[in-house]
Amino acid sequence: MRLTILGGGGFRVPLVHGALLADRAPGRVTRVVLHDVDAGRLRAVTRVLAEQAAGVPGAPEVSATTDLDEALTGADFVFSAIRVGGLEGRANDERVALAEGVLGQETVGAGGIAYGLRTVPVAVDIARRVARLAPDAWVINFTNPAGLVTEAMSHHLGDRVIGICDSPVGLGRRIARVLGARPGEAWIDYVGLNHLGWVRGLRVAGRDELPRLLADPALLGSFEEGRLFGADWLRSLGAVPNEYLHYYYFNREAVHAYQRAERTRGAFLHDQQARFYAGTEDPAVSALDLWERTRAEREATYMAENREAAGAGEREADDLSGGYEKVALALMRAIARDERTTLILNVRNRGTLAALDGDAVIEVPCLVDANGAHPVSVDPLPDHATGLVCAVKAVEREVLAAARSGSRATAVKAFALHPLVDSVTVARRLVDGYTAVHPGLAYLG
Structure with missing residues (x-):
């Protein structure tokens, strides 16, 4: 099986390779093709991967190329982890936003919109190429903003593009750990958008253990989200938010x-x-x-x-191990071998959340088999969460429209409608600031 990694010179690629090295089952990935626009980064990562594979029998063959069409042709799976504009672009996203007194984080608020505006056109081009050169391939998207980019690619790839994120996995693992449950034996009732979701229940042997967590201040103070949001606020919500909701609740x-x-x-x-x-x-x-x-x-x-x-202190040692590479491997195994499993993924809504249309990409538990990922029916979100999800999805749709049309006015609208941007005037200045520092936004007229 051939896996193509876009953004193959990226720093976290060795995590994916390490997971592949540990997979000894029949039908595993036997060839990895790294693609990147930066040949120097490809050389660096290829060196790391070669050292990782030293002495490992049956390690996948690794090759590298700067030719995108060559990388995609013949792929069974395409893992997309590109960063349009590089880390310099991310730093500029943060700087421009903070100068206006608003958040510049790469997936949330003004920074996320700027990142999306320059990434969506590139991701759409990739999706079109995959549809032409590798029509049977499955695309696993980790490119941020993951939900937005997955939705953009789904317009050309349908359900053959699936977004992944390690945040829900890590959150579920931490909650299970403090409740004394094994993560693999727990059903995590998680729903929302990427970086905008809530754990509303954690069921072990048919019993929801989350109320026990919310009622115990000591347990709530024993893991990262409990310290980040505070016990009182979590009890008020009756749920445990994804860590990225800290940017909204404590903006x-x-x-x-x-x-x-x-x-x-x-x-x-x-x-x-x-x-x-x-x-x-x-x-x-x-x-x-x-x-x-x-x-x-x-x-x-x-x-x-x-x-x-x-005042949440340092991260726990168990939370320093990442996790998205394990989600990617589990997803590939489930599809390639029909090893049915349940994963929290970014997929098209298909009626799962009544407040959103069927094509809206959401982040929910999915049953995965050889036919792809199928969202599990979930209970409706409470009104406060529904309002936030709908508002942010509306912003994502404006970003997609701006990327498609090249309209500066639509880009301003995307910024102005975001809950973390407090003024249309600020939105206009943000568009001016971002177009001044990002050549990739020159298309906004």
Whole structure:
């Protein structure tokens, strides 16, 4: 089986490769094709992968190319993890937004809109090429903003594109752990959009254990989201939100924390990864050791500003291991081998949430088999959550419309309608600021 990884020079590619190395079952991936627009990054990651595979019998054959059509032709699965504009673009997203006093995070608020506006045209081009060059391939999308990009690609690939994210997986794992349950034995009632969802129940042997968690202040204070949101607020919600909802519920504190930070997250990662890629050019240096040290620092500092604002402390050691690569592997195995499983994924709504149309991409538990991912029926969201989901989905639709039409006015509308942008005037300045720093937004007329 052939897997093509778009963004193959990306820093987290070795996580996917590590998961593939551990898969010994028949029908596993035997060839990996890395594609990236940056040949230097491809060389660096290829070195890491070669060290990972040393001594592993039956390791997948790895090749690299900067030719997109070559990479896609003959693929069984396409894993998309591109970053249009690179980390410099992410840092600019943050800087422009914070200068206007609004959030610049890469998937939430103004930063997420800017990232989406320059990513959607590229993702749509990829989807069209996949449909032409590898029509039987399944596309697994990890490119952010994951829900928005998955929806854009679904217009050309239908249900053969599925979005993944490690946030719901990590949240469910943490809740199960503090309740003394095995994550694999728990049913997680999770629903929303990507980076905008809530765990409303966690069932073990038919019994919902979430009320026991919400009633126990000590348990609530023993995991990251409990400390991040606070026990009182979680009890008020009657649910545990995805960590990214901290940007909505505590927006003022989050913006202030980002403004006080010495560097934004994007600027930190830009500098950190520049050191990593430069370091791999020395043949005397172990690229794998350098990658592992860099990753440990990266994970430990994840959402540091939010944890500081909430007084949530450091991340737990068990939360530093990622997880999206395991979701990707489980998804591929379920489809390729008809190994039926349940995963929280980004898929078309198909009537699952009555408040949204059938083509809207949502994030919910899905049953996965050889025919793809099928969303599980879920109870309606409460009004406050429905309102937020509908508002953010409306913004996503404006982003898609702006990317399709090239309309600057529609881009302004997308920013202005977002719950975390408080003024049409600010929205106009954001569009001006982003088009000034991003060549990829030159299409907005």
